[in-house]
Amino acid sequence: xxxxxxxxxxxxxxxxxxxxxxxxxxxxxxxxxxxxxxxxxxxxxxxxxxxxxxxxxxxxxxxxxxxxxxxxxxxxxxxxxxxxxxxxxxxxxxxxxxxxxxxxxxxxxxxxxxxxxxxx
Numbered sequence: 568x569x570x571x572x573x574x575x576x577x578x579x580x581x582x583x584x585x586x587x588x589x590x591x592x593x594x595x596x597x598x599x600x601x602x603x604x605x606x607x608x609x610x611x612x613x614x615x616x617x618x619x620x621x622x623x624x625x626x627x628x629x630x631x632x633x634x635x636x637x638x639x640x641x642x643x644x645x646x647x648x649x650x651x652x653x654x655x656x657x658x659x660x661x662x663x664x665x666x667x668x669x670x671x672x673x674x675x676x677x678x679x680x681x682x683x684x685x686x687x
Contacts, residue, residue, distance in 0.1 A: 582608050586617065586644070590637045592628065602628035605641045611654060617645045619655035624663075634668050642672065656680075 586607035594600040603624035610618045619641065624634050645653050657666060659679065 582620075586641075588637060588641055588644075590624075590633060592633065594627075600628075601625065602633050603637050605637050607641055607645065607653075611652075615651040617648075617650040617653045619653060622655070622665075629663060634665070635671065638668060638672050 586609070588605045588607075589601060590603045590605075591599050592602045604621065605619060606621040608618050608620045610620075619638075622634075622638065624637075642653060653674075655669065655674065657669060659666070
């Protein structure tokens with residue numbers, strides 16, 4: 568891994584906490600509970616774009632439209648900040664219906680990548 572790239576990806580310049588959102592909702596018991604999070608960053612800022620680095624919902628809160636809500640909120644906030652595009656990576660075998668959420672929000676697949684691993 569390129570040291571300069573790694574340092575940039577972990578810098579405050581790229582990882583701005585003002586682009587992280589935590590979604591809290593009332594649980595079935597009536598208490599407030601964390602339902603999901605979306606962590607954006609500015610790794611594509613020089614190209615006019617933001618990036619969704621981490622995005623997920625707690626399993627018990629899936630299927631209620633909360634992921635769509637959180638993603639819509641983040642996209643509106645990115646747009647208000649002047650970003651012209653937003654990227655993200657997705658697991659094509661995701662069983663949580665995430666791909667349909669991304670497609671419904673207007674994301675288009677640019678390419679498909681493979682991941683390799685070796686047990687050490």
